[in-house]
Amino acid sequence: MSGDHSHNDSQIDSGSRHNDSHKHKDKYKDKEHKHKDHKKDKEREKSKYSNSEHRDSSDKKHRDKDKERLKLKDGSSDKQKDKHKEKKKEERSFDGKPKKEKENGFESAEFKPKKIKTEEREKKAKKREQEEEDIKPKKKTKVKKGEAVTDGKKKAKKEPEEKWKWWEEERYTDGVKWKFLEHKGPVFAPPYEPLPSNVKFYYDGKHMKLSPGAEEVATFFAKMLDHEYTTKDVFRKNFFKDWRKEMTSEEKSKLTDLNKCDFSEMSEYFKAQSEARKAMTKEEKLKIKAENERILQEYGFCVMDNHKERIANFRIEPPGLFRGRGDHPKMGMLKRRIRPEDIIINCSKDSNHPKPPPGTKWKEVRHDNKVTWLVSWTENIQGSIKYIMLNPSSRIKGEKDWQKYEMARRLKKCVDRIRAQYREDWKSKEMRIRQRAVALYFIDKLALRAGNEKEEGETADTVGCCSLRVEHLTLHQEMDGQEYVVEFDFLGKDSIRYYNKVPVEKRVFKNLQLFMEDKEPEDDLFDRLNTSILNKHLQELMDGLTAKVFRTYNASITLQQQLNELTTSEDNVPAKILSYNRANRAVAVLCNHQRAPPKTFEKSMQNLQTKIDAKKEQLADAKRELKSAKADAKVRRDEKSKKAVESKKKAVQRIEEQLMKLEVQATDREENKQIALGTSKLNYLDPRISVAWCKKLGVPIEKIYNKTQREKFAWAIDMAEKDYEF
């Protein structure tokens, strides 16, 4: 501590530090789980009411509603105004009325949708809706082959030819998420089909016929037999406990030891089934595909306000055994079957309400337009709520996503100030402020997650920044020629290991020593801090700021910097893409997005190398040929041999290019072995950076984003120009 001049560390008010450091342990509570009832596997018929019919009536209605929506932006009747002050400011800058964006000067041009006349817009929408009823899109010919097959039915609604540009429209400014919502409810998991009688279960070597309820749960286990986790103690214990609950009393008294259960015939049966599925004829496969398409058309879309939108997960999760990730205390527990009676439907009052399957009832139908979900139910493992929501391509998700990046860009404008502030706070005489400042430094520098407290025993033991424990870091005064190195080693989200050795500022180092003084390994590092305190502080530094904004900001700014550094316009397209992937990778490394190396990794690298070698040889051949052609041309001096030289030259060039491409591919793949790019691409990188980069360097957007991604980022693709700057 000698080097810390400004304050004497011992003066720090550390209060009852030691006492609360076990707070995360103190509140163990066993959550009551709702009782389960999986025995009622009822046959269900899908209710089939005419699509076009209910649309007609509703269309008019929600067109009117949309007008209301537009009016809302003036928002004078907002009763929640005071409470949501901050939000309102944010959203106002959003909706093209930037005038009162006084305070931080954070208003951003990109956030303002271009204004278009409302009547005009309505007309357009109307036209589109009509078209969509009866004609196929003509221009969009690039359509997927798969769908053409299913065109038989007249009902199938076609995509509007012109995609709706929601980003050019006004947004809701209060908590309202929609004015009109209509959908058909969820698709339930298919009912349990009992095993054929020749597939037997044995207990202690003896055949035993199980009751349907017990049999179903047994099949869940049988299907997982190849997985390592069925050998884990916790898994087996949890499974057996829950399985017994499904048994008849007779079964319960007989089946007392899981080790004596023989599921192998079941397991074989399911393997055979999946083989059979693979071996199906083309026709059979097509039939299944068509049926899936039909279900998608019927249940996969909803009407929200004026528009038909894709639903993300319209199927209810089927029953099965909970696996969880990492060392989860609940692994193996039975995830119960969800029935209509468990389901809460959310839709607008004046819509056609979804009908429960015949003979059943919904738990509840509500009309809450302050939320975005269509369907919810309570899951029995953690007692948490699951939702059916819209696809990322939908307006409601897209707006939120856009907003997220705008928030990150606002942080960009004041991050220097905030950094200066927390560095200053490292010297504070208050312990809680120092802790807050060091934690924030980690969140900023290392892109750590906030780290909410978790209930012990309910989940795997993982941590984020605020929940770090003393045992998760080791301090090295000096290491590998660097001073003040902190070695992190902990399990983060999804039990992914975070391991990193980071040189830090001396003052941070000293602070960490102080925080760790007199603590046990399992004590909290930041005993005077939690996410709610931290976020409250961030809120004061910038309107709307929370811990996760730093991840978004640092990810996006890193991508932009890396792209600037790595790419030249002279490069060819494959080289540019390699650079893009490298920039993307830098972000993934920052965010610690790891994956298990693909099982086929080694082999696929080998294959590539073989290809490269072959290509090299081919190149050598081509060069030889070129040489001899040249010699030949020198002697003969006629047109024909000159031409031959030219074509050989071309060949060499072509092969060189191919070789280059292969080598680039190999590099890319090798570097990507343990890195997962998907998450950062989808959730952290402002898509407008990528779009602008593509436009600037003449890289087709398809090389960077696949179809789904282009749908999700349609707003960015449409609005970002080549000079966009994050």
Add this chain to the structure above:
DNA sequence: AGTAAGACTTGGAACAATTTTA
């Protein structure tokens, strides 16, 4: 202030579809 519920984003793996290779 602390806690629980609720809503929504983020995450890697499993699975399915498509493309490439032998």
Add this chain to the structure above:
DNA sequence: TAAAATTGTTCCAAGTCTTACT
């Protein structure tokens, strides 16, 4: 043209953060 490799999609768990409550 099957099967291997690769890419795209779905699945559903696990986070973050806000809100309601006491």
